[in-house]
Amino acid sequence: xxxxxxxxxxxxxxLAKAVDVARGIVLEVAEPSEVGDHLGARAEGERVVTxxxxxxxxxxxxxxxxxxxxRAKRGKDVTVNEVVLLPGDDAIVAPAWVPYxxxxxxxxLSPGDLLPVEDEDPRLVPTYLVGDDPLDPPMDGxxxxxxxxxxxxxxxxRVRTLSREGIDMAAERxxxxxGGPDAPVARSAPxxxxxxxxxxxxxxxxxxxxxVCANGNANDDGRVVSLDHGCGAHSEVKLARKQQPLPLPxxxxxxxxxxDFETL
Numbered sequence: 001x002x003x004x005x006x007x008x009x010x011x012x013x014x015l016a017k018a019v020d021v022a023r024g025i026v027l028e029v030a031e032p033s034e035v036g037d038h039l040g041a042r043a044e045g046e047r048v049v050t051x052x053x054x055x056x057x058x059x060x061x062x063x064x065x066x067x068x069x070x071r072a073k074r075g076k077d078v079t080v081n082e083v084v085l086l087p088g089d090d091a092i093v094a095p096a097w098v099p100y101x102x103x104x105x106x107x108x109l110s111p112g113d114l115l116p117v118e119d120e121d122p123r124l125v126p127t128y129l130v131g132d133d134p135l136d137p138p139m140d141g142x143x144x145x146x147x148x149x150x151x152x153x154x155x156x157x158r159v160r161t162l163s164r165e166g167i168d169m170a171a172e173r174x175x176x177x178x179g180g181p182d183a184p185v186a187r188s189a190p191x192x193x194x195x196x197x198x199x200x201x202x203x204x205x206x207x208x209x210x211x212v213c214a215n216g217n218a219n220d221d222g223r224v225v226s227l228d229h230g231c232g233a234h235s236e237v238k239l240a241r242k243q244q245p246l247p248l249p250x251x252x253x254x255x256x257x258x259x260d261f262e263t264l
Contacts, residue, residue, distance in 0.1 A: 015049035015069045016041045018078050022051035022067040025083050039064060047071050062091030119144060123166030127158050174210060179225040189230030190237055197235035
């Protein structure tokens with residue numbers, strides 16, 4: 001069943017009876033085998049009625065034909081406004097379009113791909129006029145462009161840097177990710193990263209909560225981890241005596257030669 005729009009009022013009687021006229025209009029754009037039963041009529045306004053017909057076109061399950069008719073006041077002639085093929089609630093339709101920059105996820109970038117950052121990205125602020133102070137006045141587009149040109153001419157380094165909002169967003173993302181305290185490997189870890197000798201500290205405000213793992217044997221090597229993260233490769237982890245692996249026996253050497261095989 002196709003869920004059609006509810007009635008907006010009582011449809012015009014003359015237009016509601018013009019089912020054959022509406023079907024004929026549909027047959028001008030579709031094959032007879034593609035037009036099914038009449039599904040009803042809906043009032044769109046004064047002397048404006050839309051007829052719906054089931055669609056049996058292959059590949060369009062759940063769709064329906066919609067034909068809008070109208071007539072002049074005190075007139076009997078029916079005029080066609082439009083005929084369209086519309087999706088019902090259960091129709092197969094393409095997903096809503098999402099801009100490229102919103103579709104791409106971490107790890108999707110390939111060599112040569114570009115992901116531009118907008119000038120008004122809240123994660124960034126101009127390095128030379130605005131810092132982390134929320135009391136700094138906002139700048140318009142012309143002012144930002146002027147700052148960028150002067151910074152490039154003087155060779156002062158980065159034109160923009162992380163804003164306070166950008167820093168907070170990074171901290172929230174890292175803390176909730178695989179390098180945070182709720183990761184499965186961290187929950188079963190005997191010790192936290194804050195006491196690990198392989199932890200490299202960060203600079204700035206994030207140093208109070210995060211560091212970088214420098215243990216080549218750990219899963220997090222080269223990644224940002226929270227200080228309350230942890231794993232089994234902690235620098236101070238020791239195996240209990242009964243957990244020490246048993247020594248392997250000496251290798252067995254084959255002393256037989258080809259001549260020995262011939263005598264056998």
